Amino acid sequence: MRLTRTLVATAGTAALLLTAACGSSGNGSSATGLNPPDLKAPTKLGKTEGQVNLIAWAGYVENGSNDPKVDWVSDFQKQTGCQVHSKVAASSDEMVKLMKTGEYDAVSASGDASLRLIASGDAAPVNTDLVPNYKDVFSGLKNGSWNSVKGQMYGIPHGRGANLLMYNTEKVSPAPTSWSAVFDDAPKYKGHVTAYDSPIYIADAALYLKSTRPDLKIKNPYALDQKQFDAAVALLKKQNADIGEYWSDYLKEISAFKSGDSVVGTTWQVIASLTAGEGAKVKAFVPKEGSTGWSDTWMVSAKAKHPNCAYKWLDWIVSPKVNAQVAEYFGEAPANSKACAETSDKNFCTTYHAADEGYWKNIAFWNTPIEQCLDGRTDVTCVPYAKWVQAWTEIKG
């Protein structure tokens, strides 16, 4: 827990630490064991270059071509003179691959990609002083283990969301309170249990084992040694017998919950809202064990050809109004604390727990599992992500 404590401590003095952008706090260094290439963040911005190339999740960079009412790119282009070219990536792995080409300036990386980008030197440290709106970002999103190293931010937080447990209120009773609904009690709903189709879902099993199998001593679901990892994989193999289908496309999950093909499983708030909006009797919540979640970070490429426009974009996307627009369109909690005043649905931030730091304390944000244990253990090596991918194939059988 050394890392977490350090982070809590640094979070308070984040602004102070970050003004000394190139100096390091030193405390957290040994915790992650991650030693990224020595890259320097810019100290001041120059003239904008007239264009910027972005890699983003679908729905993050909207210029009105998908829906004329959804447009926060046109104003950016007018104000900064930076023409935006965006490429939508379908997965974290694709983002990593695209960043390696060096043709892009910035990326909206999730936690399961960001550490890889930092370690390989593809993402540069970010000087948050050059991003004025950064000061209004929720403190819980600053200096996270997924977006910073040794107190140095490697990007600007975009938003966050939790992986919730959703269930059909008519078919699942009594109402579940724990993840056991999809693990130990899953046989009750054989063939109608669903789970997120990605290797990172192994962390969900690890999180459940963290509270149900104290003997395994799991501290961080993304830092699993071989024994802990094997236990999580075994749990998921057992769960596979009761799974109806895995989901990665969220429209597929909505249709499955509407028809009753799925009655219990992981979801995102946006899916829960849409499913309920379409008349299905569903509820979604964070079970008592807590939950996994994701937090995306806009990172700047170390090889950026248009760094000034990229910084302008970073500031633009977390500006209160735009951040509110993106968050509402995508269905996630905004990163900027002032965004909550700008949402069109006044209850939006309440529904998504945007300002509820207590809520986010129970969320273990996606991180990239690497050999050096992220929880600071040095006496064992942890199972790296590549092994997670292999195991996921085996779990699905």
Added chain:
Amino acid sequence: MTSEVTPAAGRGTVRRLAGTLHRRPRLRLALLLTAPLLWLTVLYLGSLTVLFVSAFWTTNSFTSQVVKVWSTDNFHALFTTPVFRQVILRSVGVALAVTVLCAVIAFPVAFYTARVARPKWRPLLVVAILTPLWASYLVKVYAWRLILSEGGLADWILKPLGLSGPGFGLPATVLTLTYLWLPYMILPIHTALEQLPANLLDASADLGAKAGRTFRSVVLPMVLPSVAAGSVFTFSLSLGDYITVQIVGGKTQLVGNLVYSNIELNLPMAAALGTVPVLVIVLYLLAIRRTGALTSL
């Protein structure tokens, strides 16, 4: 003035060119075949070679960058990992099941459209068989998702019988793929049956053969090559499919899904997995060739 000269000169050039081509058949052939041969060797065989070669490389486990070090690890993993073996066998099983189902369904349909239906209706029936091919693949598969979902059409029809639909899974995948590729099986059989000389059937009847005997000894041997031709389509299309199984397959994975899940992080492993269907199809074609079916195509 010039406008009169130019066409004449142009015509002269064309004539001279035509003359040259006429006198030199080899040049003619070269010009004709360069583009298709380039496509075949460079783009088609070339990419297959790259696929095969990259299957011998490895990746850096953290940055997932391809490391160009020669190793047979991927193929070793392919043969020793139980899950890979299982998925490969499952994929081949699905492709075979789809092919058999297509053949069994297509034969009576083709027999009707080619020989039983009135001649003036036949072209219309062929068009009707082809119409599903005009609709988008995804629309058709999602339609099947709705049919097979809980309380969907399949459940509703089977309910009076006290049964329920197959739900999502392997049977649903086979069913949907059979629907998708059926026209590719009907068409060749239809053509073969249409070309079957009526006097052969008459002769068989004259010699005292009953319908079953005529079918076995006359119709089947003559139509079998077409069934084989159709099966090449249904088999290879099913073996390579990975989208249908994602939509109606529940938690099932086939070879295509494994390739897809490896392509970003472990390209060499994806390449090794990708060579499996190629190998299976080659073996399938060799087996078909042994039956002599390919010679009559």
